[in-house]
Amino acid sequence: MRTGISIGALVIGLAACGSDPRATPADAATSADAAAGDPVSIRFAAKVGTQDFACGQTYPNLGSPGADFRVEDLRIYVHDVALLGGDGSRTALALDPDGAFQRANLALLDFEDGGAGCPGGTAATHTVVTGRAPAGTYTGVEFVIGVPPDLDHLDASTALPPLDDTTLWWVWRSGYKYLRLEGTANGSVGFPFHLGATGCPGASPVSAPSGPCAQPNLSTVKLRGFDPTAATITVDAGALLATTHLGVNASGSAQGCQSDPDDADCGPVFASIGLPFGGAAPGPQVLFHAP
Amino acid sequence: MKWVVLLLALGVAACGGNSGTNNSPKDAGAGSDASMPPPDAGADAAGNPFASCIDRPDQADTMVPRPPTAGLPCDLIPPTALR
Numbered sequence: 001m002r003t004g005i006s007i008g009a010l011v012i013g014l015a016a017c018g019s020d021p022r023a024t025p026a027d028a029a030t031s032a033d034a035a036a037g038d039p040v041s042i043r044f045a046a047k048v049g050t051q052d053f054a055c056g057q058t059y060p061n062l063g064s065p066g067a068d069f070r071v072e073d074l075r076i077y078v079h080d081v082a083l084l085g086g087d088g089s090r091t092a093l094a095l096d097p098d099g100a101f102q103r104a105n106l107a108l109l110d111f112e113d114g115g116a117g118c119p120g121g122t123a124a125t126h127t128v129v130t131g132r133a134p135a136g137t138y139t140g141v142e143f144v145i146g147v148p149p150d151l152d153h154l155d156a157s158t159a160l161p162p163l164d165d166t167t168l169w170w171v172w173r174s175g176y177k178y179l180r181l182e183g184t185a186n187g188s189v190g191f192p193f194h195l196g197a198t199g200c201p202g203a204s205p206v207s208a209p210s211g212p213c214a215q216p217n218l219s220t221v222k223l224r225g226f227d228p229t230a231a232t233i234t235v236d237a238g239a240l241l242a243t244t245h246l247g248v249n250a251s252g253s254a255q256g257c258q259s260d261p262d263d264a265d266c267g268p269v270f271a272s273i274g275l276p277f278g279g280a281a282p283g284p285q286v287l288f289h290a291p
Numbered sequence: 292m293k294w295v296v297l298l299l300a301l302g303v304a305a306c307g308g309n310s311g312t313n314n315s316p317k318d319a320g321a322g323s324d325a326s327m328p329p330p331d332a333g334a335d336a337a338g339n340p341f342a343s344c345i346d347r348p349d350q351a352d353t354m355v356p357r358p359p360t361a362g363l364p365c366d367l368i369p370p371t372a373l374r
Contacts, residue, residue, distance in 0.1 A: 157362035170368045174371070174373075190349070254371075
């Protein structure tokens, strides 16, 4: 009898190990949701204009005025993926947690494959978001570019994937780089576009913010008129940069656009991704488009 | 009953003692103080955790090193991230 009770106590104690302490309530909720519904795959393909995105490749006449632009990175966090019905309905896609690129309601789209062409990246890529949703007829998709605020201020050195990549992270207070598109114009002018939250309050940059960030910089994408479970969504870096002067960096500012509200280089790319910048209203996002 | 309590405690202890439900930057410990000095540009790059910052002088005038914290590689980040 004593032995049985003792073993039971040990089992109960070890059961506390069953969940990763780094998981959030969102992780647990998603794991439960992922068990229901039909499998769904949403495919993405990265392009630069009409050409496929390829690390280290130089694309002519990009931006305005046109420049030769060698691409060196393209990674994008998206969250709250939902399938849209023709009747206006919105059905959340419960993502499959994969321990690498998908977690909770968040996925990392990774189009770079490392190597000499994309030295800041890794060989692994992730271009298909998978999850489960009720069977139905869907005619569009919706998602948000970025990391949700409840996951945006973790410690990247200990966080669960895909939030463990320190190259996609600034500091705790500012959080993650939602989007990292990098390249070099005309062989010499670096142009990184790092999108993330700014104006996050708090006494120290190495602590989580004390309140909501003034510029969360989360852009919602809605694409309609196609079957998102069968077609491939285009991610066009060329369209995103079409109105940006890649060959010249605004004086006194960080290279490219790193989301600084005072960096004039950010105006065109923010508009192209559907975000306001300064006093300018957001334009329609042009980075993602349906087939 | 003492055995029960002991084994229960052993089971919990096997979890490694990390009882946090999330990552707490404030628990990062010493070295995560924002007031820590920036990397010494004159230091020997070999073995210097800030070598990757030092190696990017083209950005040094507009970017700042990430506050040093155990476990994190150095990176140059926009000043906006620290404001």
